[in-house]
Amino acid sequence: xxxxxxxxxxxxxxxRQFKAGLxxxxxxxxxxxYACNLQCxxxxxxxxxxxxxxxxxxxxxxxxDELERMQVFYVNIGGGEPTLRPDFWDLLDYSVAHHVGVxxxxxxxxxxxxxxxxxxxxxxxxxxxxxxxxxxxxxxAVRGTGSFAMARRAMEALAEAGFGEFKIxxxxxxxxxxxxxxxxxxxxxxxxxxxxxxxRPSGRATDTWADLxxxxxxxxxxxxxxxxxxxxxxxxxxxxxxALGAPLPGLNLCGAGRVVCLIDPVGxxxxxxxxxxxxxxxxxxxxxxxxxxxxxxxxLLLRLREPAAAGACASCGQFDACQGGCMAAxxxxxxxxxxxxxxxxxGHGERELARVCLxxxxxxxxxxSRRTAxxxxxxxxxxARAAT
Amino acid sequence: MAIDLHxxxxxxxxxxxxxxxxxxxxxxxxxRRLSFLKTRQLATVVxxxxxxxxxxxxxxxxxxALADSEVIDAR
Numbered sequence: 126x127x128x129x130x131x132x133x134x135x136x137x138x139x140x141r142q143f144k145a146g147l148x149x150x151x152x153x154x155x156x157x158x159y160a161c162n163l164q165c166x167x168x169x170x171x172x173x174x175x176x177x178x179x180x181x182x183x184x185x186x187x188x189x190d191e192l193e194r195m196q197v198f199y200v201n202i203g204g205g206e207p208t209l210r211p212d213f214w215d216l217l218d219y220s221v222a223h224h225v226g227v228x229x230x231x232x233x234x235x236x237x238x239x240x241x242x243x244x245x246x247x248x249x250x251x252x253x254x255x256x257x258x259x260x261x262x263x264x265x266a267v268r269g270t271g272s273f274a275m276a277r278r279a280m281e282a283l284a285e286a287g288f289g290e291f292k293i294x295x296x297x298x299x300x301x302x303x304x305x306x307x308x309x310x311x312x313x314x315x316x317x318x319x320x321x322x323x324x325r326p327s328g329r330a331t332d333t334w335a336d337l338x339x340x341x342x343x344x345x346x347x348x349x350x351x352x353x354x355x356x357x358x359x360x361x362x363x364x365x366x367x368a369l370g371a372p373l374p375g376l377n378l379c380g381a382g383r384v385v386c387l388i389d390p391v392g393x394x395x396x397x398x399x400x401x402x403x404x405x406x407x408x409x410x411x412x413x414x415x416x417x418x419x420x421x422x423x424x425l426l427l428r429l430r431e432p433a434a435a436g437a438c439a440s441c442g443q444f445d446a447c448q449g450g451c452m453a454a455x456x457x458x459x460x461x462x463x464x465x466x467x468x469x470x471x472g473h474g475e476r477e478l479a480r481v482c483l484x485x486x487x488x489x490x491x492x493x494s495r496r497t498a499x500x501x502x503x504x505x506x507x508x509a510r511a512a513t
Numbered sequence: 514m515a516i517d518l519h520x521x522x523x524x525x526x527x528x529x530x531x532x533x534x535x536x537x538x539x540x541x542x543x544x545r546r547l548s549f550l551k552t553r554q555l556a557t558v559v560x561x562x563x564x565x566x567x568x569x570x571x572x573x574x575x576x577x578a579l580a581d582s583e584v585i586d587a588r
Contacts, residue, residue, distance in 0.1 A: 147534075198538075198540035199540075249542050251545070
């Protein structure tokens with residue numbers, strides 16, 4: 126039954142309502158293209174090359190029309206690098222004009238004085254610039270040579286154009302966790318807001334996660350740092366850390382299919398932006414009924430809204446705090462979905478990981494990496510490129 | 514903040530209200546804040562503010578007159 130039809134008055138807590146799903150997503154990620162000028166070693170969508178099946182401009186505006194009817198208040202646009210689409214700026218204007226606010230992530234490649242001024246003059250647009258190191262050395266090892274300087278130029282352009290508070294977005298890794306204060310200084314220097322999110326073993330990070338994800342000791346540091354800075358945004362991505370003490374601000378549960386979902390560049394709808402895998406694909410917006418029908422009737426999404434079994438975590442006193450952690454993190458590391466998160470702060474995940482047979486792990490599909498894919502080499506060694 | 518119910522209120526034009534099984538979700542496009550109305554009754558009150566904003570002072574004036582003539586008593 127569509128969620129907006131008459132139902133008994135609620136008695137349950139709001140989080141329980143969220144688990145049962147909403148009439149439309151709150152947090153909808155829409156990746157506009159698989160094309161990207163960068164080849165970050167941890168790219169969650171394994172982007173690089175444009176897919177010839179990507180939604181046309183007209184198909185994109187039809188999706189916006191649907192989102193307007195569903196009252197999806199805003200979309201989180203990403204990619205790939207969304208600004209590489211020639212129709213990006215028109216789609217942005219179309220969306221805002223149809224009461225769907227836009228928050229987009231970019232590596233900064235198309236942000237210059239002209240585009241920054243255009244953005245500063247548009248209401249209901251938030252811009253998020255990604256860096257993964259507070260120095261070129263740490264950032265470029267993951268995101269590629271020159272990417273730090275490019276992002277800083279984009280930040281300068283936005284600040285100079287008077288855009289106001291943009292966001293600087295960091296994925297926490299083993300190599301940048303010691304730079305958190307420095308990231309905060311960079312953001313404060315621009316009057317920008319810092320956003321810090323969790324690295325998931327998705328896309329190209331299926332292969333690099335083991336080398337990049339923070340150590341157990343670093344997770345404690347991160348929890349303390351975030352707890353002391355409630356003004357730093359987290360995308361509610363660190364709820365697995367809530368087992369360390371008071372919960373971090375935000376929604377402390379997996380929102381996949383409940384409040385969150387993803388539309389990928391070819392129109393495929395996934396329950397979560399971090400699991401681009403056939404097993405979590407609800408359908409395609411090109412099918413009859415479009416996105417609306419999928420959100421309300423897809424068997425996959427309806428199943429994800431049912432109460433999840435605590436499984437191996439049932440006997441753990443912290444289950445209410447961490448809810449078993451992140452579905453994507455478990456899935457791509459080969460752990461059972463009803464067991465501990467691979468980064469469980471009590472160490473249960475690490476024990477489970479030791480038992481996983483690596484070749485049996487789910488793979489994220491062919492992806493859109495360029496044929497010459499980047500290879501992550503820990504700092505201090507020369508970055509090599511290998512043909513795959 | 515205390516609210517003065519003698520003054521007329523309306524929904525801010527930058528605000529959208531989305532009905533939900535538990536009440537409603539509210540989004541303010543200006544300050545980007547998301548709010549939750551946790552009962553359907555509260556959602557109805559807020560929606561009526563939007564549609565009857567010009568009538569609100571008339572109701573309070575009428576109720577004041579009814580109280581003056583002791584048709585209604587303070588509980």
